[in-house]
Amino acid sequence: MSVPDVVQHGVQQLQEWLKSLRDNADLANTTEALALLRVVLHQLRDRLTADEAVDLAQQLPTIVRGIYFEGWKPHQVPERIQSRQAFVDAVIVKLLPRTIPADRGVRDVFALLAHYCDPGEISDVIAQLPSELKELWPENARTFRQRSREAGG
Numbered sequence: 001m002s003v004p005d006v007v008q009h010g011v012q013q014l015q016e017w018l019k020s021l022r023d024n025a026d027l028a029n030t031t032e033a034l035a036l037l038r039v040v041l042h043q044l045r046d047r048l049t050a051d052e053a054v055d056l057a058q059q060l061p062t063i064v065r066g067i068y069f070e071g072w073k074p075h076q077v078p079e080r081i082q083s084r085q086a087f088v089d090a091v092i093v094k095l096l097p098r099t100i101p102a103d104r105g106v107r108d109v110f111a112l113l114a115h116y117c118d119p120g121e122i123s124d125v126i127a128q129l130p131s132e133l134k135e136l137w138p139e140n141a142r143t144f145r146q147r148s149r150e151a152g153g
Helices: 007-023 029-044 050-057 062-069 082-093 102-116 119-127 142-153
Strands: none
Touching: 007 029, 007 062, 007 102, 029 050, 029 062, 029 082, 029 102, 029 119, 050 119, 082 102, 102 119, 119 142
């Protein structure tokens, strides 16, 4: 039985994302990369409005999108978080028993999203976050809208 091209392509994209995250985050293997990606995506998704969460999902590869929506309860979002530390602590708890450096891991997942997703969409995501969480995104992602306005006139 052959695997449909769309599924093969989705697997290839997932492997690319996991390898990139593994290498950039200095993780032991792609299993750790998958755990980190899943937890950070879920934490981010649950802090966005349902509409923005769906908009971000459209930017994700098919299999990553499935991971992103796993266990989602759109009627319970957005969850309010007050600080960067609360976000990072939630990541730490959900990664257990793994002890991946969560602050760096969050930054690395956000950098991965900023690299692969449309900068305008990432800018929309960042706009919904408290200022402390915005700081975890790469500077070029945080300043995209401002740079676009300046370039346009």
